[in-house]
Amino acid sequence: MIGKLRGMVDSTGEDWVVVDVGGVGYHVTCSRRTLQNLPARGEPVTLSIETKVSEEAIRLIGFDSDVERDWFRLLLGVQGVGTRVALGVLGTLAPGDLARAIALDDRKAVSAAPGVGPKVAARIVAELKDKAPEGASLAATLAAPVNGAAVADASAPMRDAVSALVNLGYPQAQAAGAIATAAKALEDAATAEQLIRRGLKELAR
Template identity: 60%
Template structure:
């Protein structure tokens, strides 16, 4: 199995790049974010590789970082997510964006990727919530906020209501969650919903 390629960029396609390694050209499928980050033809490059062997073909998937490759593999543990959908997500969201969306159970952000409907988005945020590296790269404030919300109680209820209010005002769920998490950290766990909303709006206005 090929786990890494180090050579020179030969040429690009819509979703692939050819890497020249000692005169042999390897066609490697990549996310659009990876393709956009690659150097110009003729310049050196090193890619982490995931090799898929099928009866009728061998496909190489390339990643600039081990984190991206971990996500590629992790996403495919979810029913309904194959290589195409995993690459679509990695083309749309960074690892941090993915982790934060999962930490906040933000299906709408996940569903921004082409080919991902509400049901698949729901499975992704549900099944990957407690799996590494899903939360490894997430904002720790968002992780704590979601844990408080899941636990319920006064603080969890106030936090959930504050996030919901901001979402209703048009803010994205992850954006709202980050602002409420910061407001909660400043106001303390006894903060009421109204305090969290005001604090979060101040954070969003700065």
């Protein structure tokens, strides 16, 4: 199985790129967002690869990063989500945006992807709530704006609060979502203790 390709961009199409690796051109299917991030023709490129094998063909699907590939694999595990829909989601939402949407139960953001209706969006959010790649949900949540300011300004108390909830047994994705919601609800800069109390109320709902 091919897990990564490193070569030169040879040519691109609507949903594919040919990567020249030592004179051999590999046809790789990609999401719209991945294609937009590709370097110019003749420039070096590295793609994380998911190899799909069927009776008809061997298909290579390329991603900007291993995290994006991990999200693709998770999306395929959701009922009603196939390769086309999964690529549509990742073409609309970067891994961090998808993680934040799932952590905050933002089904509208997920349903903005082509081929994703309200029911499929609800399943994606529900089934992946506790399955985000390691660190993805927390990083994305802490990157979200709170009261018009970047959470990075208050990242220490938020990280402490998330850590506390995880230590209490809550999955990281749930803890991150609850703390992000708590931070948005508090008008002033909140301490870790305040965030924890509010976060527990959110989780109890």
